[in-house]
Amino acid sequence: MRRLWPLLLLLIAVSSVRADEGMWLLNELNKQNLERMKELGFNLPYDSLHSEEQASLSQAVVIFGGGCTGIAVSEEGLIFTNHHCGFGSIQSLSSVEHDYLKDGFVSQTKEAELPVPGLSVKFLKKTINVTDRIMAVIDTITDEVARIQAADSISNVLCDSVGNNATQYAEVYPYYNNNVYYMQVYDVFNDVRLVFTPPSSVGKFGGDTDNWMWPRHTGDFSVFRVYASESNEPVEYAAGNKPYKPRYVPEVSLQGYQDKDYAMTIGFPGSTDRYLCSWGVQQRVENSNKPRIEVREIKQDIWKEAMQASDAVRIKYASKYQGSSNYWKNSIGMNRGLANLNVFERKQEQEKEFAAWVAQSPQRQEKYGEVLTLLEKGYTGSNEYRQIATYLSEAFAGGAEIIKLARMVQSVDVQNSTPEEIDYILENQIKDFFKDYEASLDQKVLGAMMEVVKKRVPAQYLPDIYPSIDKKYKGDYARYAADLFKKTSFTSIDKVAEALKNPAKYEKLKQDPAYKLSLSVLISLFEMQQFLGETQFDIAKGERLYFAGLKEMYPDKALSSDANFTMRVSYGSVGGYQPYDAAWYTYYTTTKGVFEKEDPKSDEFWVQSEILDLLKRKDFGQYGNGNGDMNLCFLSNNDITGGNSGSPVFDKNARLIGLAFDGNWEAMSGDIAFEPELQRTISVDIRYVLFMIDKWGKCPRLINELKLVK
Structure with missing residues (x-):
């Protein structure tokens, strides 16, 4: 017991500091959570925050697209989210003639709002605890493979019983490392239209340079509208659909915030690993993040050069580049943060304490x-395979796009598909791919990707096409790529369509060099997935039991479940932080920073003259901060991660004060270890959002839809 006392004393000492850590399930908020919020x-009261029986705040929060909040x-289905969350939709509607990325978009009437094919918005309808139903079957299964398979089978049956279709989505999610299960049921709205977006000089101000950084001056917002049937139900797009009336609409505050004011986010955080063991941390750094950083930097440099040389290429690749660079910089920051904050060593210390606690009792x-043995064996045994899999997936699955296209074609069952099914694939997959594809650019990427894989992947694990390529091209992968693109049919949408509609020509397509490369990479x-699978079940069992043990070890400590893209609440306060010795960052930025950073020679910091003039006039009116200026962004210590982008930030009265869009560079290790002194959420001030809509967009019709509190 003596070894436990230092840790227990430490927990007591920091409990007040760390009390705000956690992305909490709203239906599980306990007395400790509610007291801390108060x-x-x-x-x-709690039921105004979350209730399935009556209108409540959480019912206004949505999943936007496939990975944002x-x-x-408004009572007419108006949705606020981040500019970077709407970026793909804005890009898909843009052209050189109508460059909504560069110039922004304003609709002055509902009729002018632009439908976004493929975009959906999901409202959470209900949450059902199905733990007992699943545990009744799996609790006695000792083999982890069989246990997971059984849980998946029961989950599928449960979801089918509720009904999965185009307008309703159900899924069972595991929580607390597969110790608890909830089924989430969503209403799915597929008629979503672009209403308003600022130009990228506002919505993406600072670009890659400012990404994950503070101070920030980015107006990261966009506006969409959800449409429904006459009876206010989810429905597919139709011109005659009506604006959706949500069950709850929050008030929007013009009152601002002060240091230490209450701040709360509700959103759909994607993934965290707060209970990751030391071996898992090491694998993340060395075998996942480092390969990803290397490969993406090579690809992004090639893309960026082409994007700077052509507006057409810039529009095609803007969304792809943003998605790639965001996680690239995240990986860099995470490795830096994990090292600076000694997270690996802290995890080792926790494991020592856990081992000591386990040793005290035969039970x-x-x-x-076996917990720590399983974890060590699982991670150390999979390190090499994880690294190889990362190089292969980053270079080929996410790098050279022609391999992705060939894989799409390979996955089509041409012999047994109906003409209607083939037409659907062509219309919704193949055409979408070609809309944002530049073959000459991809040729350069392919050569670079082939080279980095040859350099980093051991010979015995290389795709089996490499020996023949090396023999013919003598290691000149740029020449190989040029030859492939010269001979392939995959750069022609007409030839791809012809092959999919004609089984004989599809068979001939199998001899295409891109088809052969894609198949070799896939194998x-x-x-690698097979090699990894042999170790993943040890890891899964170890992590499940490790969490259960920690729960027993600290019975009075509230442990939140790792994020899994289901609705969570995070509570905290507005406030600045000390990034390093002798420095302090205040908790808000103003228009002054735009003029300090603005650079007409930089594509990241260039701002249109009319926006600069608008800010210079300082006609901020009700959107000002009371000191003759206007706040643009602010900080709070809310616990968020990817997926929270677009999450509303509420004040103590549950009034909207901002939209969360980023985290800070100094705490990029936050997905693995929460750092209360450093970790901050960066949000765009809702007053800046409204200012741009009103003063720049001259669109008071949208302002009039809101429940403003002055």
């Missing part, structure tokens, strides 16, 4: 004695 300033802000030894990736 202590921080929250004024309202949004907030319904604990029987239940948890290597599948082989």
